[in-house]
Amino acid sequence: MxxxxxxxxxxxxxxxxxxxxxxxxxxxxxxxxxxxxxxxxxxxxxxxxxxxxxxxDLNPVFREKRNFREIVESIAGFYPRYADLKVFGDVGVMKLPAEILKYKREIAEGVVKNYRLDSVWLDRGRHGMERRPEMEPVVGSKSLVEIKENGCVFRFDLTRVMFSQGNQYEKMRVAGLVNDGEVILDMFAGIGYFTVPVVRHSQAKKCYSIELNPDSYRFLIENIKLNDLEGVVPVLGDSMHVTPENFADRVIMGHIRCQDFIEKAIMALDGEGWIHYHEAVPERIIRRPVRRVERAAERMHAKLIEVSMRKVKNYSPGVYHVVVDARIRKS
Ligand SMILES: C[S@@+](CC[C@H](N)C(=O)[O-])C[C@H]1O[C@@H](n2cnc3c(N)ncnc32)[C@H](O)[C@@H]1O
Structure with a gap:
């Protein structure tokens, strides 16, 4: 060998x-x-x-486990580009493109065996503004999971709420920007994706965390407790209608389709502050998110003092998930 x-x-x-x-x-x-x-x-x-x-190689060490790629290749004969497996504790969630869907059962069984999991689900996408997942059980049916990320614990039911693992750096980056004593607004709080790490790793005074979906809200409350957070005010409701005005130093807009909420975010700022606006945008019109923030500020007669944009992750072929950091002063 x-x-x-x-x-x-x-x-x-x-x-x-x-x-x-x-x-x-x-x-x-x-x-x-x-x-x-x-x-x-x-x-x-x-x-x-x-x-x-x-x-x-006189001392070969063989792997006992096969990874997802090897499992798929051995069953389907090839590994398609958009196949994916995410593991949350002892539960797996697979994405399988149409051409290998017919092997879902065999692949899931291979995953359970090689990763020593309890259950495996097939992720069939997200729906609506609430980004509700559509999950199909393939092996087992366990869906309540608890994971650790950035020194925080998140409990959630993966058939009811989405959890995106690709934004870990972004969550810690925002936490690092928060000045002591800031008042934060998280307009799309979910189960606490931003609220939990930001409050845990900063000296923010308060964080208002608004969430529309009662399932996510229930886990938001649980995750605030699990992580011993102080100063978080969870609010169940639509941030278009329940967001207070003139109170926040920083607004987190962690939803990739929230362009209609930019003016609301500006209204929430206490005179001057930051908004972190997320968007999924095709590469060919990559400046669109910045233009949207500029236009919203103009409509509000507010001044854009600083603006920059960074890529959070690849969203889909040719489409990026980006975040615009904008410092805005209201007149
Ligand atoms: C895409 S998820 C957040 C994902 C998160 N940024 C991450 O890093 O994984 C967005 C959340 O916003 C909530 N949401 C959608 N529209 C809303 C609204 N108008 N007001 C409050 N929450 C809303 C959804 O229910 C969902 O829980």
Whole structure:
């Protein structure tokens, strides 16, 4: 059995290259030996390089578990681009594109066995402004999960509320921007996606957290308690109608379709403050979110003092989830 022996500083580059070209042997684990990295390769590999040495692998370590890609490949014969598995505690949620849907049961059984899970659900998308998930049970039916993220605990029922794992950095980034004693408004609080980490990791004075969906609101209250948060005021209602005016230093608008709420967010600011406006936007019109904030400020006769935009994650092919940070002064 063959492997390549690589100096640490080249290991990641070599690994990626071997993986991309299909030479890495996925059945065996990468390991450290004598200060070098040993990357298992397939037996007919023979491409020389100054960056590594091809060796006989005398101490192979086999993986006991197969990963999601290997499970899908072994059942469907290929791995489609938008297949995905997320694991929440002992429950898995799969996304399978149409071409491999017919294998859902076999794939789910492979996932349960290899990841030692209780249940596996098929994610069929989100609906409406409340982003309610449509989940199909494939193996088992456990749906109440508890996960840890950024030092916070979140409990939720994944068949009733959405949970997006791709925004972890964004949540901590916003927490890091909060000045001591700030009053925050979270206009689309969900189960506390932003409220919990922001309040936990800052010295905010108060956080008003508005949520429309009673299921999410119930978990918001539970997660405030679970994380011992003080100063959070949960509000069940539509932020278009229940948002107070002239009170907040910072407004979090963590919903990717909330362009109609920008003026409401500005009204909520106490004279001057920040809004963090999220949007899913196609790459070809990438400045649209900034223009929307500029126009809303103009309509409100407010001044945009600072504005910047950053990518949160890829949303779908050619579409980005972005956030606009805008500092606004009302006249
Ligand atoms: C997309 S989720 C939040 C996702 C979150 N930003 C994350 O990082 O995972 C948006 C939440 O806003 C709530 N929502 C939608 N429209 C609302 C409204 N008008 N007022 C208050 N909450 C609303 C939904 O019920 C949902 O829980």
């Amino acid at each position: 063959k492997a390549v022996k690589v100096r640490k500083e080249f290991a990641e580059r070599v690994r990626k290259d071997l993986e991309r070209r299909g030479f890495k042997d996925r059945r065996r684990r990468i390991r450290f030996e004598d200060g070098a990295v040993i990357i298992p390769v397939v037996d007919d590999f023979s491409i020389p390089s100054p960056h590594y040495e091809i060796i006989e």
